[in-house]
Amino acid sequence: MIDRILKVFLLEDRPVDAELTKRALLKFAPNSVITVANGEQEFLQRIQWAEYDIMLADYHLPGYNGLEALLHVREHFPGMPFVFVTGQINNEQKATEAVLHGANGYVLKENLDQLEGAIKKALKNARDRQQREDLLAEKKQTRSLMLQKAVYLLNSSDDFPKKGEIQEALNQVQALG
Structure with missing residues (x-):
């Protein structure tokens, strides 16, 4: 059960399938707010x-497909988890292609009971990834501050035999970012 408000974007061209997906979602995430788009134009507008x-997202849409939507999301909203909810992915190559382009998984419409597990896994992976990115950014900022402090201390110290070599080494480290 997901008790918090979950903001869900659903790309599905068939109203019946959209309704079935929403019902399956609301069983385990009753506080969900769901925005539905039925094609490319609505998707590009409402995703904002x-x-x-x-x-x-459904994989097969008239004049558009879920893989194109996935690529758009990865480009413009890279941290957003993305799960295909589709009638079928015709072959293993398409499923592999979807995963390689950044999908967090897929659920077949005939197995909507698996939607809860797929969503929870995708949300957890996104949360874990964000925590890793935040920690990495914090470490990078700390390293930068320590490097600035070292440069300041070195520049304000009296001359000594290897001072120039240390300054050059610190400059190289700064250049690496």
């Missing part, structure tokens, strides 16, 4: 409406 927690 909010910061969504997760995107669910």
Whole structure:
């Protein structure tokens, strides 16, 4: 059960399938707010409406497909988890291609009981990735501050035999970022 408000973007062209997916979602995430788009134009417009927690998308859409939507999301909203909810992925190559392009998983519409597990896994992976990125950014900032302090201390110290070599080494470290 997911008790918090979950902002979900659903890309699905068939109203019946959209309704079935929403019902399956609301069983384990009753506080979900769901935005639905049924094609490329609505998708490109409505994806801007909010910061969504997760995107669910059909793979096959008239004139558009879920892989194109996935690529758009990865380019413009790289941290957003993305799960395909599809009638079928015709072959293993398409499923592999979807995963390689950054999908967090897929659920077949005939197995909507697996939606909860797929969403929870995708949300956890996104949360873990964000925590790792935050920690890395914090470490990088700390390293930069320590490097600035070392440069300041070295520049304000009296001359000594290897001072120039140390300054050059610190400059090289700064250049590496």
